[in-house]
Structure formats: structure tokens, C-alpha cells
Amino acid sequence: MLKIAPLLLFLTLISNLTFAQKNTDKSSALTIGLIEKLASKELGEERTISIYLPEDYKKNDTTKYPVIYILDGGVNEDFIHLAGIVRFNTQPWINRFPRSIIVGIENTNRKRDFVFSVPNLDFVEKMGFKKESFPVQGSAKYIAFLEKELQPYISKKYKTTAQKTVIGESLAGLLATEILLKHRNLFNTYIIVTPSLWWGNESLLAEAPKLLKTGNNSNVQVYVGACNKEEDLTMYNDALALGEVLKQDGVNLKQVHFDYMPNEIHSTAIHQAVYNAFKLLYPKTAYQK
Template sequence: MKIFIPLLLLFFYANKDFAQSAKPIVIGRTEEIQSKELNEKRKVNIYLPEDYNPQDSITYPVIYIIDGGIEEDFFHIAGIVRYNTQPWVNRFPRSIVVGIENTDRKRDCSFMVDNLDFLDKVGFKKESFTSYGGSGKYIAFLENELLPFMDKNYKTTPNRTIIGESFAGLLTTEICLRHRQLFNAYIIITPSLWWGNELLLKEAPSLLQAKNKNKINVYVGACNKDEDTVMYNDAVALKDVLIKQGGSETNVFYDYMPDEIHSTVIHQAVYNAFKLMYPHTEYQK
């Protein structure tokens, strides 16, 4: 015991000194925006390219993640972007990544409906949707507050991508169909298009007939069809209507991933989406 205690103390203090000299690994920063549109503060997590310099003239595309919280998809998607923009890979354009922290996901990602009777058909209880129908305000937050904030405070290009999966995929689809001018690329993964008795799918043909449309890329990803037949069929229906009605201004990529399930699909889908949208060495900033 007389020998053990000094050795234990030596180990403790050595590790204490080591811990004090250790430096954190920083991959991003968090900004806080007071939103008038949402009447609340919203946190956004931001990854900057490793050679980002506020003093030079280089500008960067921006990738927005709806489910972009620290405990959601910010870290792993920022990791995909960072790795694939390394000089020895050079697959994607160097980009800024913006992850939006959720406060009330169901409210923000869903449009208003007259009633919730359709929930029974897709296996949800009405009691689980205590708030909904706020997508209009959320889109206004994006258009009037977050996008201008990023353009004012960071070195951005007009090239914007938005990523949404599941309920966030519903919102991303709504933006694509009703506010397509906000983004150049839409990554839509297993979207919850069953919301409102598939109203967005029903309205899609007429919404896609709008004139003076900006040119966009749209990726639609679907996971194993046996896990959720409704969401698989809706993803296929979205792909079909985008191809049929989207015209030459809408470049559509469809990706069925039978080896992925709903909870695992987003990482593979985002990687696949950027590979399809940015063929190696052919991307543009």
C-alpha cells in the first residue's frame, strides 16, 4: 500500500497536467439569431472551410441543414463536406455548412391543415401533434432573416443547398415547390409527404408550371421500401412528378437505397447526393 498510493498520486497528477495542456478540437461555431418571424431566438451551427479567411476575396457556397442541431445532423454532414473538400479528394466544392437547431420540429416543418384525421392512416396519434402548421413562418425566417444574415456576415456565393429528411424533408419539398428561388439545390430524403393527405403531391403539377423558374438540382432519396411503404411510394411519386412536370429547369436525381432504413439513410443519402450533383472535378463554386 505504501508503494501503491504514491504511484496512484503520480498517475493522477500526470493525467491532470496532460488534461490542462490539451486543446479542444473546434470544427465550427454557434450563432444566435433573434427571429421576429418566429418570435424566438434560434441557434445556428456553422462550419467554415479550414482555409476560410475573412480578409481574402474567396466566397463559398452554403449548405443549410434543417435538422442541423449538435445532437442531430450537423456534425456528420459537416464531416462529409470537410473530408470530400480535402485537396487529395476534391470531390465537392469547399462550402460553408449551416445547421439550424430545432425548437419545435413538427410545428416548423408542417403546413397548416384543416384537421388531423389523416394521421390515423399513417399510424400516428393526434395527441402527438400538439403544435403544427408553422412552415410559413419558418420559410419566412429563412428568406427574411437567416439567408440575409449569412450573406451579410459570411463570405457566401448565391449557390445554396438545403437538406431535409423525414419531416424536414416535407418542409424541403414545400420550399422546392412553392419557394424554389430560395435555393439552387434540394436534397430531399424520405420526405413525410403523407402530411395533409399528400396535399403537396396533389398540388405539385400546378406548382411546377410556374413561369420564370430558376434552374435547380433536386435529389430524392428513399430507403428500404419494406420498412415504410407509404414513404417509399411518396418519394417515388415526388420523383415522377418532378421529372414529368419540372421541365428543363429541374434536374432530378433519384436514389433508392435498399440497404438503409429510415434512421440510417441520411448520411449515405447526403454523400450520394453530392456525388451526383457534383461529378468529380466538374463542380462550380
């Protein structure tokens, strides 16, 4: 019994300590948004959607909010850090633009979803990719998913205004550019960062002047960001060309900004670019009105 008693005493102390910890622990989960699953007929698969609602969002009041869509929008992609930029800019002491709903679309295969169909893939090898990396070009289906499924779903479930922003970088920037040129009415604000306009031997750039002459441009504003040109001169030149053609041929576009970021490389540009975009597109804060 003498040998057992110390063990019992030890177990009793551990039990009491555990009980005390359970009763004094005041930690709780930090929640910044919602995760939803949306079955897509257009894509033939289920998509994961991350959603951030403004702090004062109330289901039963009449306030409506603009929506910001992030194409590389998974929790492990750009959703969390870009949501932070939006939240910062919409705080009442800054009030750069209205508090907004953020919708992040998690990727399943961005090399399929963000590129449009081309007659051949010979050009991808000179950009350092293998042809088999792009077996299917499915941007048409993805754009249909945005237009026919995701946007109506968000508008029906949440209290939204007609103001919609899209953020896309690299291949997602290519998709955002395609939407801007061919389906302009889907968004009012386009934030396009280091877009992969080399796709299709710059065919989208070649079509841009003609495409910009169609559709209503009056409520559309565009930011184009480019990273250090020494890292990738082709992507810099393409981003610069896009900015120039938008300014020259984008008749009645509300505003266009080209932003060269020499201190950023392709992998770091997105965060700084989005911050810069909001400052350029919405230059006034609560104290500058």
C-alpha cells in the same frame, strides 16, 4: 510526528505529479465549428445555429463560399456527420464541389415548424401519430425565418456566394419539398430524403405539377432519396411519385435524381443519401474533369 510524515510525503508526491501532468499535457480542444444564437421575430424565439467554415476561410480575403443549410442541424442531430461528408468531398484531392459554409439549424419543435397548415388532422392517425402531436402547423413562419432572417444574417456575416443548398429528411424533407415547389428561389440545390409527403393526404404531391410550371427552374437541381420500401411502402411510393413529377413537370430543372436505397431504413437513410446525392449531383472529382 512519525505518523504525520508519511501523509505529508504522500501529499507532496501527489502535488508534484499533478504539477507535472499540467505541464506535460499537450491536449487541446477539437473544434469543428461555431455555435451562434439568433433571435427570430418570425418564430418568436431564439434559435441555435451551428456553423462550419472551410479550413482556408479567411475573414479578410475576397474568397466567397456556397452555403449548405441542414434543417435538422443541431449538434445532436445531423450537423456533425453531414459536415464530415461535405468536408470529405471538398478536399483538394477530391474536389467534387467548392468548399462550403455549413449552417445547421437546431430544432425546438420540428412537428410545428416543418408542416404546413391543413383543414383537419384526420390523416395523421393512420400514419401512427396522435392529432395532439401536431397542435400548430407553422411551416409558413419557418420559411419566412429562413428567407427574411437566417439567410440575410449568414450573407451579411460571412462571405457567401449565391449558391445555396438545403438538406431535409422525413418531416424536414416535407419542408424542403414545400420550399422547392412554392419558394424555389430560396435554394439552388435540394437534397430531399424520405420526405413525409403523406402530410395533408399527399396534397403537396397533388399540387406539384401546377406549382412546377411557375418560377425559374434553370439553376435548380434536386435529389430525392427513398429507403427500403418494405419498411414503409407509403413513404417509398410518395418519394417515387415526387421524383417522377419533378422529371415530368419540372420544366427546365437543371437535373433531377431519384435514388432508391434498399439497404437503408428510415432511421439510417440520411447519411448514405447525402453521400449519394453529392456523387449524383456533382459526379466529377479533381481527377475526372
